[in-house]
Amino acid sequence: MRARSSPRNPLAALFVTVCLLAPVLLSTGYATPLAFLVLGLLNLRVLGDVKFRDYLKTLALLSLASVGLFALNVLAPAEGTNGPARGAAVFLRSVSLISLSVGFIFAVDPYELVRALMVRLGLPPRVGFALFAGWNTIPLLRRDLGIIEKAQALRYGTRRRRIRDRTHTATALLAGAVRHGERVALSMAARGAEKAGPRTFLKDSPWTRRDTLYCAAGFLAAALTSALILALGLFDFDLG
Amino acid sequence: MTVREGDRILIRGPSGSGKSTLLQILAGLAPDYVPGTLAGTVERLYGSMGVVLQNPEAQVITPTVEEEVAFSLENDGLEAQVIRGRTAEVLERLGIGRLASRHPLTLSGGECQRVSLAAALARQPDILFLDEPTAYLDDASAAAFFRALEDLPGRTAVVVVEHKIEAAAAVCDQSWEVTPEGDLIPSDFRTSPPPAGSRAGSGSPEPEAGLSALEVRGLSHGFEGFPPVFQGVDLSVRTGRIAALTGPSGCGKTTVLARIARILPAGPGSVRLAGRDALAMKPRDFHSSLLYIPQNPEHMFISETVRGELSLSGPGALESADRYGLRGRLDSNPYKLSEGEKRRLNLCVALAERRPLYLLDEPTYGLDDVARAALVRDLEALAVSGAGVLLVSHDEGFVRAVADTVFRMKDGKVLREEVPRAGALKSA
Secondary structure, eight states: OOOOOOSSOHHHHHHHHHHHHHHHHHOOSSHHHHHHHHHHHHHHHHHOOOOHHHHHHHHHHHTHHHHHHHHHHHHSOOTTSOHHHHHHHHHHHHHHHHHHHHHHHHHSOHHHHHHHHHHHHOOOHHHHHHHHHHHHHHHHHHHHHHHHHHHHHHHHTTSOOOTGGGHHHHHHHHHHHHHHHHHHHHHHHHTTTTOOSOOOOSSOOOOOHHHHHHHHHHHHHHHHHHHHHHHTTOOOOOOO | OOOOTTOEEEEEOSTTSSHHHHHHHHTTOTTTTSOSOOOSOOOOOOSOEEEEOSOGGGGOOSSSHHHHHHHHHHHTTOOHHHHHHHHHHHHHHTTOGGGTTSOGGGSOHHHHHHHHHHHHHTTOOSEEEEESTTTTSOHHHHHHHHHGGGGSOTTOEEEEEOSOHHHHHTTOSEEEEEOTTSOEEEEOGGGOOOOSOOTTTSOOOOOOOOSEEEEEEEEEEOOTTSOOSEEEEEEEEETTOEEEEEOSTTSSHHHHHHHHTTSSOOOSSEEEETTEEGGGSOHHHHHTTEEEEOSSGGGGOOSSSHHHHHHHTOHHHHHHHHHTTOGGGTTSOGGGSOHHHHHHHHHHHHHHHOOSEEEEESTTTTOOHHHHHHHHHHHHHHHHTTOEEEEEOOOHHHHHHHOSEEEEEETTEEEEEEOOTTOOOOOO
16 A cells, blocks of 8 residues: 655645544544545545545445444443444444545655654654654565465475464564664664764655645634534534 | 775675674674674774665665665755765766666665665765675676776775675775684685585586476566566476576566465466476475475574474484584574574575475575585485475576576576586685
8 A cells, every 4th residue: 555645745634634533533423423524535635646446445444343333332232322323423433533544544655744744843863764664664574474474384394384383474574574673773873864963854845835724724624514513413422 | 903095805704703793893883783792992083984784675764766875965964955966976877867766675686785885875985884785686786786886986995795705806905804713814815715516526426307396387477567577487497407597686586486486376377396287286285395495594484493493304404404504503593593594594494305396595695605515515415316496596606506407587588598517616
C-alpha cells in the first residue's frame, strides 16, 4: 500500500482529519458518524490523488472488525440496552473512524508526513529518519518472510515440523529486522545523523496560504456539522 | 597502524577475524555505535569521512537517490544551494544522474551501492572507509565501483576491507592483514599465492552427468508495473553436474531461483524436478526434492546453537564443521557468528542433507579464500555423490573453478556455456 502525494501539507491534512475524527469519537448516535463519513469522503476529494478502489478494498477489509462489534452487541447486549440499536451505532462509529483514518493514510505520503513533523514541528531528525528507515523496511520484511518460510520448509524436508518449529520463522524474521536496524543506525551515524548542530533540509515541507484556508475550512465544516446535528437533537453521547 | 593523507590501504584477512570491526574503530563508529570494549588508543586527525558499508539496501534511509546523497551534507548543515550543486556533480560523475528521483530500494545492488559511494564522496571526505563495498556486486559492477575511486583527489586516504583483492588492487597501494589471532600485520597482497582448491588439483573423480535433476522451460517473470525481469528462460541441470547462473546485478538471477523454489507464485514457464512437474508435486515431495540456501544465511537458522543446527542434519554436518572452522563455535548462537561463519554453517547443513538438487544463492559471499576453496571441493563431492547443483553467483573466479555449465543472464535472456572444469580457484 503506497500513499499518494497530496497537494496539501501533511500536517494540514492531519489537522483536518483530527477535526473530523473528534466528533465521531464522542458520538454514540447514527447521524454524527454518517455525516462525518460523508465529510471524510469529500475531504479525500480535496486531498486529491487517492486510489479509491484500493481505499474501498482496505476499508471493506478493516470493517470486518465493525461487523464483529455489531454482532457482539446483538448477540450479547449489555444489560438494559437495545442490542441491535446499540450495535448499529457502534458499527457506524467504527466504520466512520476506520474510513477517516484509512483515508488519511491513503492521501498522505508517510515520508512527507514525517518530513513535515521534522521541519514544521521540530521532531528530532534522528527519530524522523529512523521512521523513514522503518518504513523502508516493510517491503524488505515481506520479501524476507517468503524466503524464510520456504528455506526452512525445504530444510525440514520430510521431517515432521512441529508447531514450535514454526516460531523459528518469526525468530529469523525478527533477527533480520534487528540486524537491518543496527546497520541502518550505523549508516546514519557514519553520515553524521547524530550531530547536534543545525540541520539543513534540502526538501522543505512548505506551508502555504491554501493550507491555512484548507485547515480553516475543515475546522468550520466539522464545527458547523456538529452544531447542526446538536441543534436537530441528533447528537447522542453516552459514556457507558 | 598509521593512515596518512593519500594512503590507499587494503585490509584483508579470514572472515570473522575482525576486519570490519577494525574499520569501524578507525571510522569512530566503534565502540560508540557497535557494542564492545576498546583497549589501546586511536587518534583521529581527519576532518571529514565517508563510509560505505557491505549491504547496499541496509544503507538506504531516504525515499530518493538525490536525498540519499544529500543526507550527510544536510546533517553537516551546509547551505541548500551548495548541497544541490555537490549532489548533482557527484551523481553525474558516477554516471547515476538519471536515477536522482528513483527510490534507492528500486535499484539494482550495483546501482544502490554506487548511490552509497556517491553519498560518501559528496562529503568531500579526507578519508574514505569502505567495508566490503562490492560484496553484493558482480565483477563488472565491482570493477566499475573501484574505477569510480580513481578520480579521488590525491590527498584523500582510502581504507578498504575487501575479499576481491584483484579489484581492490586497482586502487590500493599497501595492505594489512588481520590474522585469525587478531593481530594486524603488514602484508603484500600482490604476491599472495592462490589457495588450494582447484577442481583439477583436488584429485576427486570427475562427476558423471546423469539424469535430469532440474529442467526449466520458458520461465518468465515480471513485477506489476515494470517490464519483465526475464522472459523464456531455459536451463537444465543434470545429476552429478554443477551449473552456475551468472549475470549483472539486478538481472533476475535470484528471482529465477525463487521461482524454482516456489518462493514466488507460479507464472509462465515450467519447472521439472527429476522429470516431475514441480507445481504438481505435493509439498512433502517437493520439500524433499531440493534444498535452497538463500543469500541471507540467517534465513535458514532453526536452532539456538550451532551444534543444534548441525545435529538436525546428522553426523555428516558435524564432520564438515571441522573443515569449515566451526568446531570452536559449536555452543555459540548462530545469529552471533560472523557473516562468513554463518554462511559456512549453512554449507555444513546443506552438505549433510543429501538432496537430489541444491539451489545456492551467492554461496561465496563473506567467505575468505580458504573457505571458498573448501566449498569448491565440497560442491564437487556433492556432484560426485549424484546431486545436481544450481548456484547463483557473481564470483566469476569461483564459477570458473566449480561449474561445468554456466548460464549467463543478460537483457532478460539466458545463454548457455559449457566450460572446461580445470580452472584453478584464484584469489578473487
